[in-house]
Amino acid sequence: MSELTKEIDAAGSVTGAKVPLRVRLSKKKQKIIMWILTIFAAAAALIFLMPTFLTIANSFMSASEIKANYGVIFAENEDGGKEYISEKINLKFIPDMVSFSQYYTVLFKSPDYLLKFWNSVILVVPIVIFQLVTASLAAYSFARLKGRLKEIIFFVYIVVMLMPYQVTLVPNYLISDWLHILNTRAAIILPGIFTPFAVFILSKIMRRIPVSLIEAAQLDGAGELQIFMHICMPLCKSALFSVAILVFIDYWNMVEQPLILLSDTELYPLSVFLSQINSGEIGLAFAVATIYMIPTLLMFLYGEDYLVEGIAYSGGIKG
Amino acid sequence: MKNKLKPPKTSGSAKIKEKKKRNFKKFLTSDAAFPYLCLLPSLVGVMIFFIVPFFVIIFYSMVDNPINKEFVFLDNYISVIRNTAFKRAALNTLTFSMISVPLAVILSMLLAMLLDSKIPFVSQFRTSFLCPMMVPVASIVLIWQVIFHYNGALNDFLSNFGIEKIDWLKSTKGQIVIVVLFLWKNLGYNMILFLSALNNIPKDIIEVATLEGAGGFYKFFRIKLRYLSPTILFVGILSLINSFKVFREIYLLTGDYPFDSLYMLQHFMNNTFRNIDYQKLSSAAILMAIVMVIIIGALFIAENKFGEDVED
Numbered sequence: 086m087s088e089l090t091k092e093i094d095a096a097g098s099v100t101g102a103k104v105p106l107r108v109r110l111s112k113k114k115q116k117i118i119m120w121i122l123t124i125f126a127a128a129a130a131l132i133f134l135m136p137t138f139l140t141i142a143n144s145f146m147s148a149s150e151i152k153a154n155y156g157v158i159f160a161e162n163e164d165g166g167k168e169y170i171s172e173k174i175n176l177k178f179i180p181d182m183v184s185f186s187q188y189y190t191v192l193f194k195s196p197d198y199l200l201k202f203w204n205s206v207i208l209v210v211p212i213v214i215f216q217l218v219t220a221s222l223a224a225y226s227f228a229r230l231k232g233r234l235k236e237i238i239f240f241v242y243i244v245v246m247l248m249p250y251q252v253t254l255v256p257n258y259l260i261s262d263w264l265h266i267l268n269t270r271a272a273i274i275l276p277g278i279f280t281p282f283a284v285f286i287l288s289k290i291m292r293r294i295p296v297s298l299i300e301a302a303q304l305d306g307a308g309e310l311q312i313f314m315h316i317c318m319p320l321c322k323s324a325l326f327s328v329a330i331l332v333f334i335d336y337w338n339m340v341e342q343p344l345i346l347l348s349d350t351e352l353y354p355l356s357v358f359l360s361q362i363n364s365g366e367i368g369l370a371f372a373v374a375t376i377y378m379i380p381t382l383l384m385f386l387y388g389e390d391y392l393v394e395g396i397a398y399s400g401g402i403k404g
Numbered sequence: 405m406k407n408k409l410k411p412p413k414t415s416g417s418a419k420i421k422e423k424k425k426r427n428f429k430k431f432l433t434s435d436a437a438f439p440y441l442c443l444l445p446s447l448v449g450v451m452i453f454f455i456v457p458f459f460v461i462i463f464y465s466m467v468d469n470p471i472n473k474e475f476v477f478l479d480n481y482i483s484v485i486r487n488t489a490f491k492r493a494a495l496n497t498l499t500f501s502m503i504s505v506p507l508a509v510i511l512s513m514l515l516a517m518l519l520d521s522k523i524p525f526v527s528q529f530r531t532s533f534l535c536p537m538m539v540p541v542a543s544i545v546l547i548w549q550v551i552f553h554y555n556g557a558l559n560d561f562l563s564n565f566g567i568e569k570i571d572w573l574k575s576t577k578g579q580i581v582i583v584v585l586f587l588w589k590n591l592g593y594n595m596i597l598f599l600s601a602l603n604n605i606p607k608d609i610i611e612v613a614t615l616e617g618a619g620g621f622y623k624f625f626r627i628k629l630r631y632l633s634p635t636i637l638f639v640g641i642l643s644l645i646n647s648f649k650v651f652r653e654i655y656l657l658t659g660d661y662p663f664d665s666l667y668m669l670q671h672f673m674n675n676t677f678r679n680i681d682y683q684k685l686s687s688a689a690i691l692m693a694i695v696m697v698i699i700i701g702a703l704f705i706a707e708n709k710f711g712e713d714v715e716d
Contacts (some may be wrong), residue, residue, distance in 0.1 A: 105614075119521075119522075119523055122422065122518055122521055123523045123524060123525070125518065126518050126519070126523060126525075127525075127529075128527070129515065129518075129529075130532035130533065132588075132593075133532045133535055133536060133588065133592070134532045134535055135547075136536075136539065136544055136547040136548075136588075137536070137538075137539050139547050139550075139601070140543050140546065140547060141540060150521060153641060180627065219445045219446040219449065220446065222442040222445060222446065223442060223443050223446035224444070225442050226438060226439040226441075226442040226443040227443070229439040230439050230440070230443075238443075239446065240704075241450075242450065243700070244696075244697060244700055245450060245454045245455075247641075247696065247700055248693065248696055249645055249648035249649060249696065250648075250651075251648060251669050251673050251688070251692050252648065252689045252692050252693045252696065253454060254677075255461055255673075255689040256453070256457030256458045256460075256461055256683050256689075257453060257454075257457070258688045259457045259460060259461065259682075260453055260457040262454060275449070275453060278452070279449030279450050279454070281450060297413065308438070309436070309438035309439060310438055313438070313442070334537060334538065337540065338540055338541050340542075340656065341542065341649075341651065341652060341670065341674075342657065345677050346672065355540075356541065356542050358541070358658040359540065359542035359543060360545060360650070360655075367546070369534075370543070371543075371546065372645060373489070373539060373543075374542065375543075377542075377543060378539055378540060380537065381537075381538040383539070384538075384539075385534070385538045387514075389531060389534070393530070393534070396593055396596040396600075397596055397597065397600035399597070400600060400601065400638055400639075401596040403681070
């Protein structure tokens with residue numbers, strides 16, 4: 086706000102007598118508008134935060150309190166879908182008494198949830214690591230090489246990146262079938278590693294590295310490997326973090342791939358399993374959901390700036 | 405560098421071939437080969453998992469079955485297009501995209517401008533708008549059910565105003581629920597794209613306009629919108645692609661066979677996967693891929709055009 090008023094003051098003093106009246110009037114108006122906008126933003130922010138807050142708050146309620154508020158929530162209907170059978174639902178934001186009983190059940194009594202959590206981890210971590218490794222190499226060559234062929238390959242990468250699951254899952258299924266990795270974790274991890282998203286963002290950033298910097302290094306006798314290791318990688322450090330966070334979030338929430346590529350529900354990640362928690366366990370579902378949120382929330386808390394940077398890099402196809 | 409990779413063409417005698425081979429080996433171990441080799445792991449992976457099977461799928465979509473392999477050209481496509489489930493899924497997906505994409509673009513642009521308008525607590529607001537990205541879809545679905553259920557919080561709230569209970573998820577209103585969920589989930593990401601675009605608008609142009617006494621509306625429609633146009637386009641395409649992914653939320657909310665108005669293309673694909681009907685699957689995938697390539701191509705052309713426009 087202060088910057089804006091300064092601007093207006095400057096405007097007034099530069100153009101002299103003509104403008105000030107209008108500016109002085111609008112100063113007061115501006116203040117009111119600012120207030121309205123702030124209130125509006127706050128209301129929007131509340132809506133955006135509410136579901137997250139509700140999940141966390143409800144995970145600290147005891148089973149009986151949950152039951153009193155939500156009744157028995159889920160039941161399987163005849164189509165295999167889920168349905169409410171509760172008569173009345175109360176939204177409740179603050180637990181009567183903070184209780185860790187749901188967490189206790191999840192962590193110590195039902196090893197299934199932890200197992201599924203672990204399933205998620207061993208699917209997502211290799212994808213993030215190896216996608217970053219292959220992508221930073223590929224991005225380097227996209228940034229260094231020239232020519233028509235490179236451009237065509239890059240275009241193909243973008244097309245693959247933008248294809249929705251409806252298209253890419255069919256080829257994935259087919260090749261997994263041929264390689265006999267269907268219904269194993271590899272069926273999800275391998276295509277995940279080669280998804281071109283990271284290549285796309287990293288090559289955008291590497292292309293911005295000034296050629297003069299690289300030429301100077303070459304004059305000093307640096308080889309390509311040294312340029313890659315000592316110039317490009319350090320300059321891409323924050324971008325690597327950004328991409329890692331974005332890729333992690335994407336796969337941490339995966340639903341489509343496991344449903345199609347894994348038939349053994351033992352291998353399902355928690356993101357799919359969470360939806361299958363049914364009747365009488367709604368409280369547990371809140372606790373599991375909260376636990377499942379922890380990795381992404383931590384990344385968010387410590388890496389929000391990287392995340393924002395990463396999103397900003399992803400804007401525009403050619404960069 | 406390129407010349408090294410492709411030695412000049414000469415007559416193909418054995419000696420020269422041998423020399424070429426040696427040259428190639430030399431090149432492979434040389435420093436200049438490094439950027440080429442870098443691309444290899446990724447390229448091989450993309451080839452194996454996306455490109456090659458995609459061509460196989462084109463082949464499958466044109467034969468009667470994978471064992472018999474009799475060429476039937478477009479028959480599979482015609483039967484997919486005539487399939488009522490596919491028609492409904494395509495129509496529902498289209499309707500959903502038509503509603504949600506413009507909303508996503510406009511609302512996220514408004515949010516970005518809100519945060520750009522120098523109000524206090526900007527970073528806190530930004531954090532809260534981004535928050536939905538962090539939350540696992542499955543846990544959000546719980547909340548959505550609590551809100552939109554027949555006996556849920558929204559109906560309860562509306563009944564205070566004498567509005568009758570609506571079965572949100574099992575009626576034609578189902579799309580509204582999904583649109584709200586979609587917007588809630590995606591606005592933050594789009595907003596950041598718009599914010600960074602707003603930041604890239606040259607400050608001096610806005611300052612000059614302010615000096616000249618330009619009002620907010622003029623500044624927005626004549627200046628900002630011009631600079632934002634590539635981003636509007638990109639966010640539009642991105643939202644379109646994300647709108648195809650909304651199956652995830654619907655599946656978690658309602659299972660394999662939701663109410664008619666919520667039956668999306670991915671439902672069709674999933675249910676076809678279960679029967680492993682390769683012809684139907686591949687034809688549907690190819691149809692979708694064609695639509696996507698057209699959209700992406702349009703994006704490329706438009707970005708070139710808009711890019712030039714702004715640089716002037």
